[in-house]
Amino acid sequence: MVAGAGSRIDPRCRGQRRVAATASHGEGAGVVSERRTAVIIEDDADIRHLLETVLEQAGFSTVATGNGLDGIAAVRAYDPVITTLDVSMPGIDGFETAKRIRTFSQTYIVMLSARSEEIDTLQGLEAGADDYLTKPFRPRELRARIEAMLRRPRAVPTDAGETAPVAAAAPAAPVAPAVPEPVAAREPVAPAAPAEAAAQPVExxxxxxxxxxxxxxxxxxxxxxxxxxxxxxxxxxxxxxxxxxxxxxxxxxxxxxxxxxxxxxxxxxxxxxxxxxxxxxxxxxxxxxxxxxxxxxxxxxxxxxxxxxxxxxxxxxxxxxxx
The missing domain is CATH 1.10.10.10 (Winged helix-like DNA-binding domain superfamily/Winged helix DNA-binding domain)
Structure with missing residues (x-):
């Protein structure tokens, strides 16, 4: 089911599937999403459809987007538990997308990329990703890593400005899926320049x-x-x-x-x-x-x-x- 009329997602976001969302029509209307939502940010249609299948079989509703800007808008609107993020995308790449998402969301970010160099893993984790998987990936391994993350609490800010541990909502008991074959890695676009290694002051x-x-x-x-x-x-x-x-x-x-x-x-x-x-x-x-x-x-x-x-x-x- 495609998201309802109250969604604030850019019209370019296609392939939104089985998302439970409601919105009021008054001032400040927005999307209220269920906690078992996953956002997929992936420009390759085949991989995007595979991720939709894997995550929906794991008990998630999915919102699929094809670029970083639409993905950021989807995360802001649906407040997902899990966000999968490609690195090589048109417009802003996955590293910049992760940094922007981290300014307002505590969603678990799993970065997926054909880049397997150590510097790429380091850049992904420093940008705010919780995990980094290289393509071609095994769907069973992706699900196992997501389920492991959901077993650990995520500290979120309280109204008083302090932090408190909150257990992430676990997905419904999944039905054993017919696991698709690993997706072949695509040729990455020109890699981003390595992040500066100089230590920044910590506030x-x-x-x-x-x-x-x-x-x-x-x-x-x-x-x-x-x-x-x-x-x-x-x-x-x-x-x-x-x-x-x-x-x-x-x-x-x-x-x-x-x-x-x-x-x-x-x-x-x-x-x-x-x-x-x-x-x-x-x-x-x-x-x-x-x-x-x-x-x-x-x-x-x-x-x-x-x-x-x-x-x-x-x-x-x-x-x-x-x-």
């Missing part, structure tokens, strides 16, 4: 929470798993969900080394068992998240104050001197 604000609940502390870092906040010298540091989960895992483990594979499974919401496959891309994603985390807390990987790299294995917190 902080004074912490005004009530301080209740247990806190994890390490050399001036104070982390509250219940409030999902990190405080350094009285200032709250804004972390992404993945950065917070990694820091909490390391602070809980203290001097015990956590491997990259272990941390990758943690981010996917899976237990550390040998039956779960961890790719090199998953491990690189952990490295990128740790690098961003270190930048935000002012840590230096060569002379670490907080997080120590154990070469060839993983990460752990630095030692605390006995008083």
């Amino acid at each position: 902080t604000q004074l912490y005004t929470g009530d301080g209740s609940g247990p806190w994890l502390e390490h050399r001036g870092l104070r982390l509250s798993p219940e409030e999902r906040v990190l405080v350094i010298d009285g200032h709250e540091i804004n972390l992404t969900r993945s950065e917070f989960d990694l820091l909490e895992a390391l602070m809980t483990s203290r001097r015990r080394v956590r491997s990259k594979a272990d941390l990758a499974l943690l981010l996917r919401g899976e237990s550390y068992v040998t039956s779960h496959f961890v790719s090199e891309a998953d491990k690189r994603a952990v490295e990128v998240h740790l690098a961003n985390l270190r930048r935000k807390i002012g840590d230096n990987s060569s002379q670490p104050e907080f997080i120590e790299t154990v070469r060839g294995i993983g990460y752990r917190m630095t030692a605390v001197e006995e008083s």
